[in-house]
Amino acid sequence: MITELGHFALILAFFVACFQAIVPLVGAHKRWPGWMSAAEPAAILQFLLTAGSFLALMWAFVTSDFSLQLVVQNSHSLKPMLYKITGVWGNHEGSMLLWVLIVTLFGFFAAWFGQELPPTLKARVLAVQGMIGAAFFAFILFTSNPFLRMAVPPFDGQDLNPLLQDPGLAFHPPFLYLGYVGLSMTFSFAVAALIEGRVDAAWGRWVRPYTLAAWMFLTIGIGLGSWWAYYELGWGGFWFWDPVENASFMPWLIAAALLHSAVVVEKRESLKSWTILLAIIAFGFSMIGAFITRSGVITSVHAFASDPERGVFLLMILAGFMMLGLTLFAARANVMQSKGVFGLVSRESVLVVNNLLLGVAAFVVFVGTIWPLIAEMFFDRKLSVGAPFFNMAFTPFMIVLGLVLPVGAMLSWKRAQMGRVLRKLAPAFVLALAVGALAWAMQTGRSAVGPVGLFLAAWLIGGAITDIWSRTGRSGDKLGRLRRLPRGDWGKTVAHAGLGVTMAGVAAMTAWQVEDIRVVQEGESFEVAGFTLTLDDVRRVEGPNYRSTTGDFTLAKDGSEIASMHPEKRVYPVAGMPTTEAALDNGFLRDVYVVIGDPQSGGGWAVRTYYKPLANWIWGGAILMALGGALSLSDRRYRVAAGARRTKAQGVPAE
Structure with missing residues (x-):
């Protein structure tokens, strides 16, 4: 019954989207207030109907309703609850329903928070969003219906792709x-x-x-x-x-x-x-x-x-x-x-x-991605x-971007004095040069990727700090002014610094990674980048829906034990698919990464080990960039169209 209601809600949402795509657009053209105002309740209703449909599909996955074809193909009764839920979007049909749910969610936000928008603009924005929703509702209903039933429901499902679990x-x-x-x-x-x-x-x-x-x-x-x-x-x-x-x-x-x-x-x-x-x-x-x-x-x-x-x-x-x-x-x-x-x-x-x-x-990136398809179709x-093509063609643009970004962030609008900005950034530039020179001095016989990457990272981070500090003025309570700066300014600083942190991680990991591949006997120790790893044991482990070969490693440095590491090689019987679960010992400045492979005919196990400097800086930088975006989004100047009330009746024409 719930499944049928979900399907019915999806069909209703499609018709509401069609209504939203047409009526407000006509109303805006004719300046009919009633027709324009219909956009807001239509956007809200469309979201509620789609959310109901999505929750109905989720309920089918949670309860393992194997009368539904999609659940049979992407779930299993023994699967952990987290992956039963995420199985909803771990497939084509469910992921498209999530896609259209988010289309309607953004339309809901525009309707709910767009009170300051001029009526005609708001009606047209919601109408175009309704067109997008209608197109994807049609795609789902006519080609990718997630609510198709099985004529004869099986006893259990085929499981979700193990890589997605x-x-x-x-x-x-x-x-x-x-x-x-x-x-x-x-x-x-x-x-x-x-x-x-x-x-x-x-x-x-x-x-x-x-x-x-x-x-x-x-x-x-x-x-x-x-x-x-x-x-x-x-x-x-x-x-x-x-x-x-x-x-x-x-x-x-x-x-x-x-x-x-x-x-x-x-x-x-x-x-x-x-x-x-x-x-x-x-x-x-x-x-x-x-x-x-x-x-x-x-x-x-x-x-x-x-x-x-x-x-x-x-x-x-x-x-x-x-x-x-x-x-x-x-x-x-x-x-x-x-x-x-x-x-x-x-x-x-x-x-x-x-x-x-x-x-x-x-x-x-676009050309590199589609060129194999073009070559096959036409030639x-x-x-x-x-990777060699992308690294060679893409990297130079990021280097130039990293060089100009700190300067541009501090220049004035309309006309600026380059000399004044460069003088303020001089300490950051000297620091960046020092970091790059130190990296160059510490490496021997390697490429320039590491030193150049660390120079750019230090330049970006130092430039972001210089920019935010320069906004406190020349004298007085600088720390107090720093605390009172708008969140948008802080967001820009954190995001730019995050880009620098990610660049540092990418450069260090690309230039100075150490890889070791060997066959290891149980009880044997070996050295990688100054660390000692010992394979203590290899065990067979039964998981809820998989079988695992688990290695027990001890990681030590200078004779002192640092961590126990347990890489796995899993096999999911229902899907008939193996997966690799690497073991990591994370650190601020490095990762030690261990993978256990298959048993060897002469005894022992294939083991691959990596030493990865600054690995976590890659994702730490991504977190900082997202945090910068969140800080800016929380700034009232950006959340609300400040000044929009003044231009609600009459905007500034673009001519």
Whole structure:
């Protein structure tokens, strides 16, 4: 009964979305208040219906209702409760229901918190969001119905993909989708502004919270996915340039550019055309991610489905919304002229450079991701674009970005004096040079990746600290002023410093990692990077839904025991799939990473060990960047469109 109610709620939500897509749009065009006001209750009802449908599907997973085809294919009665719940979105159909739930959630937020929006703009924003919801409801109902029944329910299910039965990946998709789908609101605001023919400072302030929230959630989602790949897949890497990894990274880069560009619109009423274009493209890249993971065009461990028909449907949705946005963009180009002028040396100029670097970097990743597909389709050649290409083509843009970011953050709007800013940043630059020189001196016969990366990291962190300190003035109670600074200023400082911390981790781990692969007998000890590891025992362990071969290792340094480590090699009988569970001893400055493999014919076990300097700085930096986003989002200037009440009746035209 609950399942049928969930299906019925999903159908009703589709019709409400269609209503929301049409009626408020007509009302805004005709200036009919009643029709415009219908957008708000429609958005709220659409969210409540979708939430009810999602909860009904979750109930089927929790209670192991094997009359439902999706539960049979992705669950098992012996599976732990956490993975029964996360099994709801650990598949194509359930993940799409989560996707559309978040579409309606952001529409709900726009309806609930958008009281200061002009009525016509609000109606159009919610109408466009309703169009997006209607398209994805249609996709679910006609191609990916999660509520299909089994004619003869089996006794038990086929289990969830064992790789997905992990806490890191349990929460990775919801955060990633909050970022992906959050960019739908920036698209809705952009299209609504183009329909109205008005892009002004108030619009820039209204769109910023949604952009900031989407970027923040994408940061958390990408960080969780990278962390999961690091310890779960057993190969010890944090980024593989997998097509699906790239599909989440591209909108993150574009969202970062959009966030900085919206600042210029808000502060200086410049870069309007560029900001609108970024808002359209950002959501386009989000939908490209959905297409890649569900069409079967690219093989990946992250892919949900490999159905070409579904891929065509998603491609039609992508093409439709991109044509809508870009056609309106071309038609309204004449009303998006910038009003503010600025000099070559100014914060605006550096933000333009920032946008260009992020945009070109995203384009490089996009080309590398789709080129194998293009080569196979048009040239009948099978190609593989791997890490060497991405590292060589992508890294230079990040180096330049790291160099200019501290300078740009401290430049004044409109016109600035470069010499004054450089004098303030001189201590940070000297510190960065010292850190890079120390790293160079400590290494022998290695590449420049480590020293250059640490220099950039120290430069970013030092620049962020210098920037926040410079805002306290030249004299007086500096600490008191520091405490009273707006949260937005603190958020920018923490986010920029977080980027520096991540760069330090990536550089150190890339340049100075130590890898050791050998066959180890029980009771044998061996040395890796100054640490001593001893294989004490290998045990067979029965888990709730798996069998495990577990190694017991003792980690010691200079004769003193540091930790006990227990890597596992699991086999899930129902799914018939093995997984690797690495053992890690985490430290502030390093990780020791141990993986146990198969028994060898001559006796002993295959063991792979890594020493990874500054490994946790990669994810610590991601946490800091997300925290910076949260601090900025909590600033009332960004949460609420301050000044919007003054422009509610009449905004500043863009002509």
